[in-house]
Amino acid sequence: MNPVFLARLQFGLTAGFHFLFPPTTLGLTLVIVILESLHLKTGRDVYRNVSAFLVRILGVVFVMGVATGIALEFAFGNNWSAYSRTVGDIFGAPLAAEGIFAFFLESVFLGVLLFGRGRISRAKYWLSAFLVFFASHLSGLWIIIANSWMQTPAGFRMEAGRAVLTDFGRAALNPSTVIRFVHTILGGWITGSLVAAGIAAWHLVKGRAREKAGLLLKTSLAVFVVAAIFQLGSGHLHSVQVTRTQPEKMAAFEALWKTQTGAPFTIFGIPDEKAEKTRLAVRVPGLLSFLAGFDTSTRIQGLNEFPKDARPPVLLPFASYHIMILLGLVFILAAVVGAALAARKRLADARWYLKLLVFFVPLPYLANELGWISAEVGRQPWAVYRVLRTSDAVSPAVPGGNILFSLIMFTLIYALIAAAGISIILRLVRRGLDEPATEKEGQSPPGGTVPSRGGN
Amino acid sequence: METWDLLRNVWFILIGVLFAGYSILDGFDLGLGVLWPFLASNEDEKKILFRSIGPVWDGNEVWLLTGGGALFAAFPHAYATVFSGFYLALMLVLFALILRAVSLEFMSHAGTRKKIWEAAFAVGSFLPALLFGVALGNVVAGVPLDARMEYTGNFFTLLRPLPLVFGLTGLAAFLLQGSAWAALKTTGELQARARRAARTMTDAVGIGCLLSFAAVWLYLPEALKRVPAWLCGALVWLSLGLLASSLNKGRDGRAFLFSSTAFLALWGTVGALHYPNFVRAADPSLSLTITNASSSALTLKVMLVIALAGMPLVVAFTIYAYRVFRGKAGTAGPGY
Helix, strand or coil: CCHHHHHHHHHHHHHHHHCCHHHHHHHHHHHHHHHHHHHHHHCCHHHHHHHHHHHHHHHHHHHHHHHHHHHHHHHHHHCCHHHHHHHHHHHHHHHHHHHHHHHHHHHHHHHHHHHCECCECHHHHHHHHHHHHHHHHHHHHHHHHHHHHHHCCCCEEEECCEEEECCHHHHHCCCCHHHHHHHHHHHHHHHHHHHHHHHHHHHHHCCCCHHHHHHHHHHHHHHHHHHHHHHHHHHHHHHHHHHHHCHHHHHHHCCCCCCEECCCEEEEEEEECCCCEEEEEEEECCHHHHHHHCCCCCEECCHHHCCHHHCCCCHHHHHHHHHHHHHHHHHHHHHHHHHHHHHCCCHHHCHHHHHHHHHHCHHHHHHHHHHHHHHHHCCCCEEECCCEEHHHCCCCCCCHHHHHHHHHHHHHHHHHHHHHHHHHHHHHHHHCCCCCCCCCCCCCCCCCCCCHHHCC | CCHHHHHHHHHHHHHHHHHHHHHHHHHHHHHHHHHHHHHCCCHHHHHHHHHHHCCCHHHHHHHHHHHHHHHHHHCHHHHHHHHHHCHHHHHHHHHHHHHHHHHHHHHCCCHHHHHHHHHHHHHHHHHHHHHHHHHHHHHHHCECECCCCCECCCHHHHCCHHHHHHHHHHHHHHHHHHHHHHHHHCCHHHHHHHHHHHHHHHHHHHHHHHHHHHHHHHHCHHHHHCHHHHHHHHHHHHHHHHHHHHHHCCCHHHHHHHHHHHHHHHHHHHHHHHCCEEECECCHHHCEECCCCCCCHHHHHHHHHHHHHHHHHHHHHHHHHHHHCCCCCCCCCCCC
């Protein structure tokens, strides 16, 4: 089998699986910091107990992120040695910086978060929670820096076929870094907050732990509402950036075959790459041009301006991008309805809405993966945009059979981890928010339960 | 010396420091991961051993990820050659590390399937503890490379005497770290067993060093002319001697310290033997050295700023976390 295809499949599988976990961490740590802040301020145990429950879930999610992240740290050397040699002068530094500045901080204080309650003061425990939150976001920043450099490379020059760093600041803060960071972080907040809200809603539907569940629902829904609404703005700005800096990618997202002014936004369609046509297209005339420049006469480049061997595939990025946008709009709708119900203090009684939240939990994962697929497949045929082709980036020394073997092993191991991880998280959720908040916290006497002041 | 050369030398040392830091810190939880079935005689003791590493193993493992990232950034050709060249062996390490990472957390929640994750933790700790040394032995002994710096051997090329001896020595050193840590964090019967294990492993590391010396003498006689290698080798023996006496006196903190300095000195010895190579090639003119494998001077400089700004902080809060969890590990409260 074709090593390039196998190597891409393996990277897609391992990175796609990994990308389930860090966004959850981003959102969950935010909710945890809010709860810990409320606990610190009011001294009420109910906040601490709810936070302790989320910390238990975070422990499982985080460790799965760590485990699957190990493979990615070395994937560039394993399957993409030509890539590593060609752009290692720039691409390695953010990965190392992530370790030094962010991942150490995150991992060390997660240990404190999981095991340290009762060993340190409340203020120090709050600080640990904040540092895990802060470091997980910083970690995201360095990874987005590395990935954005592949999208919109800057701050380098080519020397004897190798990219050589000329300006670290420009390489790190390349034209897409900031907006992609904001977009990814908001995606994480939507994910983590919806997980927390879904868990809280499930408790309320079952009539369990009403006070704690109500509190968790309010807190997480507040994050969800803000993140979902701001995501509309960040998504818009990100699209404008793509239109400017990677026009063929936007042309693929929108299946825009020909350059035009008054370019339409295609709501639905089935792109046919051979015929260069979109079948069953439903279009809003002029909307794409308007979105790109607040003017329907904005000229948008179509795929016809790019040589065929430098165009991304169209069907997959088109479909992923559009379903992602649809999901984003669904989140906004859910956020607005939730905010309205909360404003009328009817959130806890709106059973239909609570059930909906539970069923919505998988959706942000789908949205994250689709956004990532749009971004990465839309970058093809380049590994680094207009610098290095994906087909030139693989390891010449690795036979296809070896990649196939490791691909099969990754699939089996990740299936095992996914099954075990999901069943453990579901068990933690089913045990519920009223489970004594003492697990692993070393604050209770041996075999003891929560002191009476902790129960409610 | 030109700035670029100076930076390359500094980064050769810093990469060594990161891997040595990994060996010392993750080394003890890796070693404990292999040893716990032999140390623990009941569920409570098992729990105590797991709890002694529970809060810190994850931060320890970041030394490996950072070391890998730093190698990628500072010497991308070395990273590319080794990880694509030793493909199947390093994939085994990755699979093991992945399973090991989840198993400790999963076993505390897994109920009836706990045994599976306990086994995964042991196997997942054993493979890296053995194979890291084999990989290091190969880059030191020399592997077939072509003019594009690509590895031209196969999986079985890696299984030669010097790398295998390095692998066993590394395994013994990891087990020594693990048993010295266990002695430090436990009491009573369990502690006595951990001390005995540490004593045995001290001898095992000593024998490993003698075999490694013989292998280097046979296969790389030139390297024995290097004075720093002899000095570091002497520090290994000094550490092992102090370690044995600390164990006999029941001074577990000092024992762990000397076990760590022995590991550090082992890295120093290998670094001194190997410098300025990263990957020795069967044809010496094709070797990857700090010169032809390195990044640009600017990248090395940026990386140095990052390391100098970040690593003191890392050391500071790592010390803080170890202080939070200082003292003997207990069984109080649920978990694992």
